[in-house]
Amino acid sequence: MRHGKRWIAAAAVLAALAATGCSGSGGGDGKVTLSYATWSDDQKPAMEAIAKAFEDKHPNIDVQVQVLPWPEYWSTLQVGAAGRTAPDAFWMLADQFPAYAKGKQLLDITDAVKAAGVDLAAYPKAVLDLYDVDGKLYGLPKDFDTNGIWFNKALFDKAGVAYPDDTWTWDDARAAARKLTNPAAGVWGIAAPIDRQGGYYNSIYQAGGKVIGDDGKAAIDSPEAVSGLQFWTQLHADGLSPTLKQLSDTEAVQMFMDQKVAMYFSGSFWAQRLYGDQALRPNVGVAPLPKAKQRATMISGILNAGYAGTKHPKELAEFLIFASGKDAAVIQAKSGAVLPAYQDTQQGWLDAMPEFNLKVFVDAVDYSVPLPIAGDAAKWTGLETQYLGPAWEGKQNAAEAARAYNTAINEVLAK
Amino acid sequence: MTTDVVSPPARQRTRRRAGGLLPAPGWGYLMIAPAFVGLVAFYVWPFLTTFGKSFMDVPAFGPGTFTGVDNYTELLGDARFWQALRNSALYTAILLLGVPVAIVLAALIEQVGRGRALYRVLFFLPVVTLPVAISMVWRFIYNGDFGLLNYVLSLVGVPGQYWVADATFTIYAVGVVGIWMSLGINLIILGAGLQGIPQDLYEASALDGAGRVRQFFRITLPLLSPSVFLVTVLTVISALQMFDLIFVMLRSVNNTALADSKTIVYLFYEKAFVEFDQGYGAAIAIVLLMVIMAATLLQFRLQRRWVFYD
Numbered sequence: 001m002r003h004g005k006r007w008i009a010a011a012a013v014l015a016a017l018a019a020t021g022c023s024g025s026g027g028g029d030g031k032v033t034l035s036y037a038t039w040s041d042d043q044k045p046a047m048e049a050i051a052k053a054f055e056d057k058h059p060n061i062d063v064q065v066q067v068l069p070w071p072e073y074w075s076t077l078q079v080g081a082a083g084r085t086a087p088d089a090f091w092m093l094a095d096q097f098p099a100y101a102k103g104k105q106l107l108d109i110t111d112a113v114k115a116a117g118v119d120l121a122a123y124p125k126a127v128l129d130l131y132d133v134d135g136k137l138y139g140l141p142k143d144f145d146t147n148g149i150w151f152n153k154a155l156f157d158k159a160g161v162a163y164p165d166d167t168w169t170w171d172d173a174r175a176a177a178r179k180l181t182n183p184a185a186g187v188w189g190i191a192a193p194i195d196r197q198g199g200y201y202n203s204i205y206q207a208g209g210k211v212i213g214d215d216g217k218a219a220i221d222s223p224e225a226v227s228g229l230q231f232w233t234q235l236h237a238d239g240l241s242p243t244l245k246q247l248s249d250t251e252a253v254q255m256f257m258d259q260k261v262a263m264y265f266s267g268s269f270w271a272q273r274l275y276g277d278q279a280l281r282p283n284v285g286v287a288p289l290p291k292a293k294q295r296a297t298m299i300s301g302i303l304n305a306g307y308a309g310t311k312h313p314k315e316l317a318e319f320l321i322f323a324s325g326k327d328a329a330v331i332q333a334k335s336g337a338v339l340p341a342y343q344d345t346q347q348g349w350l351d352a353m354p355e356f357n358l359k360v361f362v363d364a365v366d367y368s369v370p371l372p373i374a375g376d377a378a379k380w381t382g383l384e385t386q387y388l389g390p391a392w393e394g395k396q397n398a399a400e401a402a403r404a405y406n407t408a409i410n411e412v413l414a415k
Numbered sequence: 416m417t418t419d420v421v422s423p424p425a426r427q428r429t430r431r432r433a434g435g436l437l438p439a440p441g442w443g444y445l446m447i448a449p450a451f452v453g454l455v456a457f458y459v460w461p462f463l464t465t466f467g468k469s470f471m472d473v474p475a476f477g478p479g480t481f482t483g484v485d486n487y488t489e490l491l492g493d494a495r496f497w498q499a500l501r502n503s504a505l506y507t508a509i510l511l512l513g514v515p516v517a518i519v520l521a522a523l524i525e526q527v528g529r530g531r532a533l534y535r536v537l538f539f540l541p542v543v544t545l546p547v548a549i550s551m552v553w554r555f556i557y558n559g560d561f562g563l564l565n566y567v568l569s570l571v572g573v574p575g576q577y578w579v580a581d582a583t584f585t586i587y588a589v590g591v592v593g594i595w596m597s598l599g600i601n602l603i604i605l606g607a608g609l610q611g612i613p614q615d616l617y618e619a620s621a622l623d624g625a626g627r628v629r630q631f632f633r634i635t636l637p638l639l640s641p642s643v644f645l646v647t648v649l650t651v652i653s654a655l656q657m658f659d660l661i662f663v664m665l666r667s668v669n670n671t672a673l674a675d676s677k678t679i680v681y682l683f684y685e686k687a688f689v690e691f692d693q694g695y696g697a698a699i700a701i702v703l704l705m706v707i708m709a710a711t712l713l714q715f716r717l718q719r720r721w722v723f724y725d
Contacts, residue, residue, distance in 0.1 A: 071666070075688035081476060099691055103476030193669045248580035248670040249558045379690045389671035 204228030509590030550663035608642025
């Protein structure tokens with residue numbers, strides 16, 4: 001008996017120790033701590049400056065910026081949400097958004113936004129639309145990106161080709177790529193990776209096609225969409241781009257930075273990195289994407305979203321509104337990290353890198369198309385390389401590959 | 416051991432006396448509690464949840480619904496699953512080729528006099544290096560355009576390849592890295608086994624006229640066989656679980672080889688953490704567990720034929 005009691009007492013002590021261990025981090029000074037997860041080291045200084053600005057206005061709130069490595073970002077977030085330990089605030093992408101919104105993992109800030117008097121017209125409508133579920137707000141746009149032609153002036157000059165401009169059509173782009181390609185010097189006219197956001201989605205819409213049709217089903221096998229894919233497969237067939245294998249070993253942006261490719265169709269989000277390369281900087285030019293039947297570019301953007309299971313919903317909503325607000329947008333613009341979503345704050349971004357004609361990306365909003373998202377988008381976009389790869393490598397024609405991919409997308413959407 | 420020879424009355428006496436010094440049995444449980452709780456929390460419980468989930472359709476968030484053996488039937492009919500299983504088997508076979516290499520190297524290092532420790536450290540370095548860092552470096556070595564390997568091959572007139580972007584080569588390329596990474600730990604185990612072999616056997620056989628090679632096959636190998644067995648079992652288990660090398664070396668948006676190079680654990684990761692299909696992922700994990708158990712059991716069966724215990 002006596003031993004038994006002693007044993008229970010010891011267990012109680014252990015339990016008590018464990019309990020204090022858990023509550024130790026809570027703190028008793030009334031200070032609220034919010035974690036803010038991101039995946040970009042490039043943007044860390046700007047995010048910390050935003051956190052600091054918010055803390056200055058809310059001395060009782062401490063915001064901790066965490067940078068998670070990109071390859072693990074989504075699995076970490078998902079496991080965190082499932083285990084109730086997700087960060088309070090985090091960056092969200094459109095293709096991941098539906099799963100989180102449907103799974104009720106995101107904090108509904110509709111009322112808080114209304115109470116704070118935020119004018120939603122200050123954000124690009126296409127970006128807001130990406131994150132629209134039943135008219136509820138699960139966050140506010142942080143930034144946006146559109147696409148253009150990043151080109152290397154030195155390579156253009158050497159080949160005696162005129163720089164791209166807003167009159168360019170697909171034929172002009174192809175002709176220039178042909179003249180720029182110089183196998184002896186190891187230079188290609190263009191990089192043609194399998195890249196939906198910067199690459200083939202744009203050409204599909206430029207050709208008048210769609211990725212997801214109005215009926216909510218895949219439409220990537222329509223003749224227009226196929227011609228959008230062929231723009232890229234033809235570049236490979238003509239040998240105007242490094243092969244897919246080369247682009248697998250060395251990313252397209254790296255090839256561009258190594259001055260091995262003269263043109264790279266991609267997003268505004270590379271500006272800071274390209275600008276940061278002193279040797280490359282004077283050679284970089286920007287132009288709008290070439291048009292076919294029409295002009296088009298994908299627009300996308302990051303959402304500042306909050307975790308529904310947070311301990312501090314009120315403070316979190318305040319932070320999300322602030323982090324996507326005008327002051328935060330100005331901080332982002334100045335850092336040059338990205339194009340802030342808040343209206344009329346983009347000038348700071350343009351001014352941060354005056355040598356680049358970045359206005360192209362802001363003007364592109366006028367003809368921009370929201371990134372096509374449907375159903376479990378992360379799942380079917382994950383299949384693109386498997387299905388489109390053979391067309392890019394010339395092992396299958398684009399129409400056949402598109403048909404197979406179309407079926408695969410519809411299978412995912414039907415689930 | 417000794418209690419077996421103690422007569423019953425004596426044993427009782429011992430116990431009573433111990434009772435005065437040692438606390439009640441409850442204390443014993445308390446002492447093993449940390450290990451026990453850890454085991455339950457980090458092994459038993461996750462295993463049971465995984466097992467349960469493998470019979471459910473589990474969405475990204477929220478509770479799952481029971482679907483019986485649907486995940487398993489889908490799995491067995493999934494060509495990608497069999498492909499992954501084949502890739503894992505091939506990778507395991509390649510890593511097993513590393514075992515003889517390790518045996519020979521261990522025997523050679525044993526011959527080295529003063530610098531032995533240095534060699535051990537050199538071979539052990541990859542073991543204590545982050546697999547991700549290793550994969551990054553090998554990714555550069557294997558780069559089709561600028562890689563070291565292709566450069567060296569070009570010197571001897573062999574055309575270069577895209578080692579980690581061409582499905583013909585990926586598993587072999589990754590297998591070489593796997594062997595290199597596991598060499599260190601295998602050498603430690605085998606080295607310890609070698610030191611357990613009595614030196615006088617070599618001396619006696621030398622007197623009888625046995626050469627180095629004959630000694631290796633007639634003395635070293637049989638007496639080392641328990642260590643070789645251990646190394647083989649560990650190699651198979653870890654090879655079947657390989658994930659990180661594929662994840663870091665092959666994952667690139669434009670890598671068309673990835674689809675054909677997935678290992679079983681990579682497929683599990685993709686299902687459970689990219690596609691959020693946790694039930695299917697759990698079923699893969701359970702099947703992998705069964706494969707590993709079967710492989711290990713088989714080896715224990717086969718060891719009777721070749722492992723020599725003195």
